[in-house]
Amino acid sequence: MAGIRFARFRQTDLEMKPLEEAARHLKAGRLDEAARLCLEVTRKAPENSRAWYLLGNTRVGQKRHGDAERCYRRVLAVRPEFADAHNNLGAVLQLQEHSKRAAESFRRAIALMPDYAQAHCNLGVALRRLGRLNEAIQCQQRALEIAPDYAKAHYNLGNALKEACEAEAAIAAYRHAISHNPDHAEAHNNLGTVFEGQGHTPMALAEFSEAMAMDQDYVEAHYNFALLHRFEADDPTLDELHRLDRQPGQNPQNRNRLAFALAKAKADLGDYDGAFSLFTQANARRRQRLSYDRSTEAQETDAIIAEHTEPGTRLPSAEVSSAPIPIFVLGLSRSGKSLVESLLATQAGVFAAGESEHWQRLRRAIKRKAPAQDISAELGAAYRKEMQRLSKGARFVVSTLDTNIYSFAQIAAALPEARFILCWRAPLDNALLIYFKRYERGHSYANEFGDIAHFMAARARLQAHWQNLYGERILSVRYEALVRDTAAVAAKVAAHLGLKLDPNIPLPVFHDDEIDGWKPYDKHLQPLRAALSDGE
Known part of the structure; x- marks a missing residue:
């Protein structure tokens, strides 16, 4: 049970025979019996903190997290100095997605027991989910100082570092x-996702396969494998997806992952109608819980355009020469940003930071300290320092986070040395590829054709605005040209960046099989065509 501490009770702690039996039932996984015995004790002795603690642990096992929270609070009302109860309360708050309150509980546990490795680890998880990555990394490192062999802390350190683009x-x-x-299946799976992000597909598939072998019911690993795997007739991997899909009790998130994976498999096998049907069903389910507000998106775009009617003043900086030159690759999801990054990453002196959120995180942190001030100079200096640390001496550092487009004017002013590349793709292909992708977070517009078209139109307005103001600093790259004539596009990109391409390093080979990828689905796309036409 994630993050939960099972305290060892001394014999004197378990004075009542029912609690001894309850502890044995809990250890053996007989949760209903454990709960029944604990409840008997609490009815007779409502202040018995041991009974409430055991009952809380049992409720966690039963996935009754709200009940577990109430049990731990009953414990702490009697024993406020009980560090394990504070830790376990934090764990169930985290399971209910109350990360801020969870962090407070973990801090109380650590105050009572400074060398409590599990509480440090749990606090790091909560802080990561709150977006406080540097603190999260420090917490995991502290847990490992206390317990160097603590596999869970190494794993959670990896998660924080991955999110920090390290x-x-x-x-x-x-x-x-x-x-x-x-046998840490989750570590193999997440290691695979890092390799995938680096473009090392065979290594990623190997890690996903390890995770699947360790836990045959690990849906996320099967899903990640399916996205990279090319399905063929009588594929045993497809049989496994169907087996998992038939299993009762799959949570909605895993059920949705399986639907996307099966849709992708059908597309690989040429069953485009079946694939489209599954993609439509899966997106409809996601749209039930993800709401895209067209009005808000339009208003935010209008506000940015209205605020920036002229190019901002570039800020001088004495630090520019020693810091890596930032390259911001902008554009819609699936527009070719990752291909541009992979092209650049082949060259020595280029560090690929992926969808690095460093600019946004630094902006939020500095803005909290000085909400009424112009923070551009401080933000530029902080970003250069962070990129210098991250890139370890590289001359260029590449970020592909699509939401950087909203901060374009501030980035352009604070980082006068920055270069910008704007990626474009044929709208019908781009829209359909967005629809076929399951985003783990954000992209609330991606589950319905009308929403996708609306978002693309708003983004096109904003991109055109920045091109009008900062045209000389922006190089436009068409996806179709990049994959069909990589050498010519690479030369233009290198000239724009001031990068000398090494003739001894072969350029990556891109395939053009996704160009006109909409054609097998043509009979299903009239609503998308109409929505794109309305958004023009």
């Missing part, structure tokens, strides 16, 4: 987790 450090952390717990 891929090599994340890989090392996941490998440490696996070395201390060779």
Whole structure:
């Protein structure tokens, strides 16, 4: 049970025979029996903190997290100094997605027991989910100072480093987790996602396969494998997806993952009607819980355009020469940003930061300290320092986070040395590829054709505005040209960036099979065509 501490009770702590039996039932997984005995004790002795603690642990096992929370609060009302109860309360708050309150409970546990490795680890998880990645990394490192062999802390350190776009450090952390717990399926899976992000497809598939072998019911690993795997007739991997899909009790998130994976498999096998049907069903389910507000998106776009009617003043900086030159690759999801990044990453002196959120995180942190001030100069200096640390001496650092487009004017002013590349793709292909992708977070517009078209139109207005103001600093790259004539586009990109391409390094080979990818689905696309036409 994630994050839960099972305290060892001394014999004197278990004075009542029912609690001894309850503890044995809990250890053996007989949760209903454990709960029944604990409840008997609490009815007779409402202040018995041991009974409430055991009952809380049992409720966690039963996935009754609200009940578990109430049990731990009953414990702490009697024993406020009980560090394990504070830790477990934080864990169930985290399971209910109350990360801020969870962090407070973990801090109380640590105050009572400073060398409590599990509480440090749990606090790191909560802080990561709150977006406070540097603090999250420090918490996991502190847990490992206390318990160097703590596989869970290595794993959670890897998760924080991965989210901070520190891929090599994340890989090392996941490998440490696996070395201390060779059967850590989640570490293999997440290591695979890092390799996938680096473009190392065979290595990613190998890690997903390891995770699947360790846990045959691990849906996320099967899903990740399916996205990279090319399905063929009588494919045993497809049989496994169907087996998982037939299993009762799959949570909605995993059920949705399986629907996207099966749709992708049908497309690989040429059953485009079946694939489209599954994609439509899966997106409809996601749209039930993800709401895209067209009015808000339009208003935010209008506000940005109205605020920035002239190019901002570039800020001078004495630090520019020693820091890597930032390259911001902008554009819609699935427009070719990752291909541009992979092209650049082949060259020495280029660090690929992926969808790095460093600019946004630094902006939020500095703005909290000085909400009424112009923070551009401080933000530019902080970003250069962070990229210098991250890139370890590289001359260029590439970020592909699509939401950087909203901060274009501020980035352009604060980082006068920055270069910008704007990626474009044929709208019908781009829209359909967005619809066929399951985003783990954000992209609330991606589940319905009308929403996708609306978002694309709003984004096109904003991109055109920045091109009008900052045209000389922006290079437009068409996806179709990039994959069909990579050498010519690479030369233009290099000239724009001031990058000398090494003739001894072969350029990556891109395939054009996704161009006109809409054609097999043509009979289903009239609503999308109409929506794109309305948005023009």
